[in-house]
Structures are given as C-alpha cells and as structure tokens.
Amino acid sequence: MISELNMDVLEYTKSQNQIDTAFCSTNSEVAVKNIDFFLSTENPYLAATHAICEKLEDLNKQFKWIQSRNFIHSILSRVKTADSIVNKLQRKGLELSLESARQNLKDIAGVRVNCLYPDDIYLISEWLLSQKGIKLIRISDYVKSPKPNGYRSLHLIITIPVFLSPKSEVVKVEIQIRTIAMDFWASHEHEIFYKRTNTKATSASSELKDCADTIADVEKRMQRLFNLPILSSRFYFL
Numbered sequence: 001m002i003s004e005l006n007m008d009v010l011e012y013t014k015s016q017n018q019i020d021t022a023f024c025s026t027n028s029e030v031a032v033k034n035i036d037f038f039l040s041t042e043n044p045y046l047a048a049t050h051a052i053c054e055k056l057e058d059l060n061k062q063f064k065w066i067q068s069r070n071f072i073h074s075i076l077s078r079v080k081t082a083d084s085i086v087n088k089l090q091r092k093g094l095e096l097s098l099e100s101a102r103q104n105l106k107d108i109a110g111v112r113v114n115c116l117y118p119d120d121i122y123l124i125s126e127w128l129l130s131q132k133g134i135k136l137i138r139i140s141d142y143v144k145s146p147k148p149n150g151y152r153s154l155h156l157i158i159t160i161p162v163f164l165s166p167k168s169e170v171v172k173v174e175i176q177i178r179t180i181a182m183d184f185w186a187s188h189e190h191e192i193f194y195k196r197t198n199t200k201a202t203s204a205s206s207e208l209k210d211c212a213d214t215i216a217d218v219e220k221r222m223q224r225l226f227n228l229p230i231l232s233s234r235f236y237f238l
Contacts, residue, residue, distance in 0.1 A: 028086050031082075032083055036082035038098060042164060043079065044169045045108050045109035047163075047164060048160050049077035049078070052077070052111045052160060053075050053111060056113060056124075057072075059131075060072040071124060073180050074113075074180075075111065076111070076112045077111045079108060080107070080109075085101050085105065088105060106137070107174040109173040110175075112177075113177045118143060118219055118220070121143060121177045125154055125156060135158060135159045136157075137158060137159060137172065138155075140154075146212070148209075149189070149205060149212070150208060151212070152216065153182055153186070154177045155175070157173075158173055159171065160173060179219060182215070184215070188208075189208050192208065
C-alpha cells in the first residue's frame with residue numbers, strides 16, 4: 001500500500017515530467033501556458049524572493065540595533081511572468097523549455113534594495129553575502145562603473161536554497177542594491193526613454209545622462225555631510 005506521502009511524491013514527479021515535456025516547444029503560446037502552470041503550482045522563485053526579503057529585514061533590524069538607524073529604506077521583489085520569461089528566451093535565441101529557463105535566465109527572481117547613502121550599498125551587500133546558504137555567482141558594479149546612459153546600481157547574482165515539499169532546490173536570484181536617488185533616476189529614465197519613439201528617446205538620452213551625473217554629485221555631497229562628526233547638541237540652541 002502506497003502511503004499518502006509517497007503518493008504525493010509520485011504525483012509531483014508525474015506532473016513535473018509532464019511540465020518538462022510539454023514546455024519543450026517551439027510554440028510560444030504553449031510555452032507560456034505551461035510555464036504559467038509551473039509558476040502557479042510550484043514556484044521556487046517566489047520562495048527564494050521571500051527568503052531573501054526576510055534576511056534583508058533581519059539585517060535591517062541588526063543595523064538599527066548597532067547603528068541606531070535603518071540602512072535599508074525599502075525592499076521590493078518580483079518574479080517574472082510566464083510571458084516575460086518566454087519573451088526573454090526568444091530574444092536570446094534559446095530553447096523554449098523549463099530547463100533552458102532555469103539554466104540560462106538569472107533574473108527570473110529579483111529583489112531590489114533601496115538605501116540612503118552610496119556607502120550603505122556595499123555594507124548591505126557585504127552583510128547579505130555573509131549569510132549562511134547564500135553564494136555569489138556574479139557581481140556587476142554599476143555604481144563605481146556606471147553604464148554609458150548614467151545608470152548606477154550594484155547587481156548581485158546569487159543562489160539560495162529553498163525547501164519545497166518533497167524536495168529542496170537551489171535558486172538563482174538577481175539582487176539590485178541602489179540608493180533612493182539612483183532609483184529615482186532609473187524610474188524616470190524608464191518612463192521617459194522606453195515609452196517614446198527612437199528619435200525622441202535619442203534626443204533625451206544626453207540630458208538623462210546629465211541628470212544622472214548631477215544626482216551622483218549631490219549624493220557624494222550628502223555622503224560627505226553624513227560622514228562629518230556629530231556636532232555637540234549645544235550648537236542647535238545658538
């Protein structure tokens with residue numbers, strides 16, 4: 001007699017094999033349908049983003065206890081939709097399969113961390129990477145070496161183990177760490193650049209780059225002000 005647990009394992013294996021077989025298709029509509037089914041029935045990427053967010057929230061509590069301030073301003077997370085995953089596979093000329101997505105796409109799961117000061121970016125990164133179970137795959141430092149358009153952010157590709165009955169899985173997650181000022185620019189750049197025609201976008205690109213440089217200069221000044229020794233409270237009453 002098969003136990004309920006063993007029956008669950010058999011059903012899981014059967015459904016997983018069906019997904020893997022059905023998802024290997026050149027038909028994008030079929031691929032979208034099947035990957036959407038996978039994400040709705042077994043979503044290790046959602047579990048991974050939850051695990052990362054919990055670790056970051058715990059770290060922020062530690063920062064608050066040690067430094068008497070919150071280093072992290074906000075945490076956002078998302079998992080790509082089935083349409084977005086398939087579209088990216090198509091743009092890269094990759095096989096429309098679940099295994100192809102898992103092996104080749106490193107940003108199916110994403111977490112964005114916003115902080116106040118540029119120095120905080122590296123402290124948050126260092127503390128996060130020191131956490132048990134997290135392994136760094138790749139780092140792209142667009143803060144020290146901004147993209148040509150002015151984009152600034154620290155990107156980490158990491159892996160984290162997640163546990164979904166009846167198995168565990170190591171999942172890739174892209175983590176973007178940037179200041180609220182960098183996020184302000186990036187949000188406007190996306191709104192201005194990607195929703196216009198090529199001609200208008202090109203004409204705006206130079207000014208957007210200037211805005212990015214101006215924001216970066218202001219951030220450096222704010223960082224210097226923050227790093228100044230704390231003045232005695234008596235000065236506030238003069």
